[in-house]
Amino acid sequence: MSKKKFHARLRTIVIIICILTVGIIGELIAYSYVKISDKAREDSYVEKDLNNSDNKETAIKDPDKDTNTASEENNSDETKEEGRDSVKENPYEDDNNSGDKNTDEIVMLFTGDIYFSDFILNQYNKKGLDGILSENIQEEFHNAHIVMANEEFPFSKRGSKAKDKQFTFRIDPQYVQIFSDMMINVVTLGNNHVLDYGTEALLDTFSTLQDAKIPYVGAGNNLKEARETKYFDVGEKTVAILGASRVIPVTEWNAGENKPGLFTTYDPTALIAEIETAKLQSDYVIVYVHWGIEKKNHPEEYQRKMAKQYIDAGADLVVGSHPHVLQGMEYYKGKPIIYSLGNFMFYSNIPQTALLKVTLQKGDSVKTELLPAKAENGTTFIIEDTKEIQQFYKYMTDISYGVTFDKSGAISY
Numbered sequence: 001m002s003k004k005k006f007h008a009r010l011r012t013i014v015i016i017i018c019i020l021t022v023g024i025i026g027e028l029i030a031y032s033y034v035k036i037s038d039k040a041r042e043d044s045y046v047e048k049d050l051n052n053s054d055n056k057e058t059a060i061k062d063p064d065k066d067t068n069t070a071s072e073e074n075n076s077d078e079t080k081e082e083g084r085d086s087v088k089e090n091p092y093e094d095d096n097n098s099g100d101k102n103t104d105e106i107v108m109l110f111t112g113d114i115y116f117s118d119f120i121l122n123q124y125n126k127k128g129l130d131g132i133l134s135e136n137i138q139e140e141f142h143n144a145h146i147v148m149a150n151e152e153f154p155f156s157k158r159g160s161k162a163k164d165k166q167f168t169f170r171i172d173p174q175y176v177q178i179f180s181d182m183m184i185n186v187v188t189l190g191n192n193h194v195l196d197y198g199t200e201a202l203l204d205t206f207s208t209l210q211d212a213k214i215p216y217v218g219a220g221n222n223l224k225e226a227r228e229t230k231y232f233d234v235g236e237k238t239v240a241i242l243g244a245s246r247v248i249p250v251t252e253w254n255a256g257e258n259k260p261g262l263f264t265t266y267d268p269t270a271l272i273a274e275i276e277t278a279k280l281q282s283d284y285v286i287v288y289v290h291w292g293i294e295k296k297n298h299p300e301e302y303q304r305k306m307a308k309q310y311i312d313a314g315a316d317l318v319v320g321s322h323p324h325v326l327q328g329m330e331y332y333k334g335k336p337i338i339y340s341l342g343n344f345m346f347y348s349n350i351p352q353t354a355l356l357k358v359t360l361q362k363g364d365s366v367k368t369e370l371l372p373a374k375a376e377n378g379t380t381f382i383i384e385d386t387k388e389i390q391q392f393y394k395y396m397t398d399i400s401y402g403v404t405f406d407k408s409g410a411i412s413y
Contacts, residue, residue: 103235106360108146110288110319112341112353115152115193116171116178120345123378129181132345134381137373140355141183145234148241148288149179149344150321151187151194151216156204159197165249168196173208180212186230188243190218190262191290191322195253199260206260217288218243219255219262226255226263227270229278237360240282244271246291246306247322265289268306272313279314284360287315292323292340295350297399299327299339307337316366317358324350329370330401331413336368344373344380351376352392357409369409370396 116124123131129138141147153169155176161168179187187209195202202219209216220226232239244265248254255261265271271287278285287310291303299320307318311332318337320327324346327339342353355371372383372392383389393405403413 103145103237104362106146106234106237106239107144108239108286108358108360109140109144109148110338110341110356110358111147111149111344112321113152113191113324113343114149114345115169115347116175116345117347117378119347119378121175124175124178129178132178132379133182134379136382136384137355137380138182140357140371140382144183144357146186146232146239146241147182147184148186148188148286148319149182149184150191150288150290151179151189151205152191152321152346154194154197154201154205155208156197156201158204159199159201162196162198162249165196167193169193170197170201173204176208176212176214179214185214186232186241187214187216188218188288188290188321189216190243190245190264190288192245192247192249192253194219195248195261202260216243217241217263218245218290219260221260222258223255223261223263224257226261227274229274229281231278231282237284238282239360240278240285241288242271242274242278242286243288244290246289246302265306268309272309275310275313275315284316285314286317286319288319288321290322291320292327294323295325296323297325297327303339304330304337307339308332311335311337319356324348326352326354326396326399328396328400329403329411331403336411338370343375345375353380354392354396355382368411370405370411371409 120132133141153171155171155173157170157172159170189205194205203221206216206219206221215230217228217230218226220228230241232241244263246265248262248264253262254264263271275285275287289306289310291306292299303320307320310318316335318335319341320337320339321341323340324343325340326342329336329338331337336358338356341356343350344353344355351374353373353375355373357369357371359367359369361367372389373380374383383392389407393407393409397404403411405411
């Protein structure tokens with residue numbers, strides 16, 4: 001080999017070695033950056049958890065670890081604990097509340113429809129939670145073990161508007177922080193707006209809620225996931241929560257075997273089966289359903305029929321949404337049904353709303369209360385004026401079925 005060729009090959013080898021060296025160094029830098037970023041993200045979650053902590057002894061069961069016990073005859077504690085070894089700590093623990101939250105009584109709150117209008121977001125950006133929720137509502141949320149809402153929108157910046165749909169909603173994922181600030185720890189996505197911007201936006205919603213540690217029901221990456229019940233361990237009791245919709249604009253919104261979408265209940269058979277399974281694995285079963293006709297204050301006959309079917313299957317409480325106004329309530333076999341809680345936060349000019357408060361007391365007794373509220377000028381608040389409170393309960397008595405309300409909102413039948 002000539003000296004000239006030798007030097008040419010040597011230069012080539014040196015260049016290759018340099019390229020490989022630069023690549024390896026780049027990989028090491030990228031790896032270090034990812035590890036540092038992951039650690040920072042982890043630390044930020046820990047900091048957020050500490051700043052929002054409440055020590056409520058609440059945990060959510062990992063549904064992937066669950067086993068179907070619908071055919072089990074044994075409803076003992078051992079049966080309920082099967083598949084329950086993997087749980088997540090409640091992300092809403094509050095450093096300011098030292099010691100464990102008293103779980104002798106388990107407090108649960110339910111709101112109606114939530115959509116963060118531009119006005120609401122502007123209020124939040126200026127004043128934080130104080131700009132959109134009154135102090136008395138914040139206090140109720142803070143003292144509850146479970147707070148559930150109907151999320152009537154997707155969290156996303158992606159997707160295209162649904163065709164031939166008059167109203168389409170979408171919210172920047174950063175505003176999931178509002179849910180965390182409100183201490184909402186479960187939402188239903190089973191409604192007629194969560195797919196307003198298509199599958200991309202729905203998938204973004206799943207990941208946004210997962211990152212915020214907020215479980216959801218009523219929708220999923222496939223039908224199996226959309227049907228899943230979420231279980232909460234609160235003290236010595238287990239609460240099961242299910243969600244579904246009886247209102248979707250097109251059948252394509254239904255979840256499929258390998259298709260993201262909603263769990264629907266036009267035919268109640270599937271939801272009834274899930275309720276029966278949940279009853280075997282929990283102490284208290286809640287079903288949250290999107291149904292009815294908008295702006296109508298009485299339920300349709302199918303709503304009343306389905307609600308009773310759900311209770312026959314094992315539901316202890318049925319909560320409804322979609323009409324955007326309050327609908328009446330009734331009891332069936334000693335179990336409460338509230339057909340619609342109206343708009344809790346929305347863009348509309350329908351101010352009247354309510355908070356449903358359910359307290360599991362010692363033994364098997366349950367206290368159910370309806371707290372009168374209003375949503376005005378971007379802020380939702382519990383009504384404190386005596387005359388307005390009386391008018392609220394008179395109205396609810398008139399549109400309900402055989403129930404009465406005392407001055408504190410406690411319901412009897």
